[in-house]
Amino acid sequence: MKLYWSPQTRSTRALWMLEETGIPYERELIDVQNPDRDNPAEFLEASPMGKVPALVDGNVKMSESAAICLYLADRYAMGTLAPAIDDSQRGKYLYWLMYTPAVIEPSMSEKFHGVETNRYRSGWGDFDLMIETLEQGIGGRNWILGDAFTAADVMLGSSVVFMRMFDMLPASDALSTYADRCLARPAYQRALELNEPASN
Numbered sequence: 001m002k003l004y005w006s007p008q009t010r011s012t013r014a015l016w017m018l019e020e021t022g023i024p025y026e027r028e029l030i031d032v033q034n035p036d037r038d039n040p041a042e043f044l045e046a047s048p049m050g051k052v053p054a055l056v057d058g059n060v061k062m063s064e065s066a067a068i069c070l071y072l073a074d075r076y077a078m079g080t081l082a083p084a085i086d087d088s089q090r091g092k093y094l095y096w097l098m099y100t101p102a103v104i105e106p107s108m109s110e111k112f113h114g115v116e117t118n119r120y121r122s123g124w125g126d127f128d129l130m131i132e133t134l135e136q137g138i139g140g141r142n143w144i145l146g147d148a149f150t151a152a153d154v155m156l157g158s159s160v161v162f163m164r165m166f167d168m169l170p171a172s173d174a175l176s177t178y179a180d181r182c183l184a185r186p187a188y189q190r191a192l193e194l195n196e197p198a199s200n
């Protein structure tokens with residue numbers, strides 16, 4: 001198993017997910033700061049847009065952080081980090097796992113760039129609707145599905161931590177304590193340590 005990655009990017013999600021599964025993997029650094037870099041052919045097969053993270057697992061070559069989390073949970077942690085295929089929680093799990101790329105990231109980008117928004121026009125609503133919905137989802141629960149931590153929390157938790165780091169998170173006890181719970185996970189801490197220059 002190999003992860004093409006770069007520090008301080010969405011690769012951290014894939015590192016966190018890999019650390020949660022406990023499966024052995026290697027890392028290969030892609031210098032995303034250098035637009036003139038030579039991308040390895042295998043990396044481009046996994047990630048045609050040349051973006052990290054990208055994963056190679058035997059004949060499986062793939063990118064997109066949500067897809068990577070979904071793949072790893074289904075393949076290596078079904079029934080723990082992913083609800084089983086016939087578990088009634090599966091629908092909610094998939095909804096929340098996709099919430100980051102489908103709703104959080106586009107609405108964050110609009111907010112960050114000061115784009116005029118309309119929650120009825122856009123499939124992702126707008127930033128405020130995104131936050132309200134997430135707050136209701138996590139409110140009163142440890143993890144997004146309740147007591148069980150899943151890959152959906154890797155995607156949501158990394159997004160909430162990121163928004164808090166960049167001062168985009170409105171005052172919210174529910175979201176802030178969720179971010180703290182995520183950060184307290186040893187696997188997330190190991191992933192963050194791997195981002196440090198001394199580990200590379």
Ligand SMILES: N[C@@H](CCC(=O)N[C@@H](CS)C(=O)NCC(=O)O)C(=O)O
Pocket residue numbers: 009010011032050051052053063064065066101
């Ligand atoms: N939707 C993708 C986004 C990936 C992405 O934007 N990666 C950035 C780093 S966070 C990147 O590789 N940028 C370098 C480039 O575009 O050359 C995912 O979630 O994996």
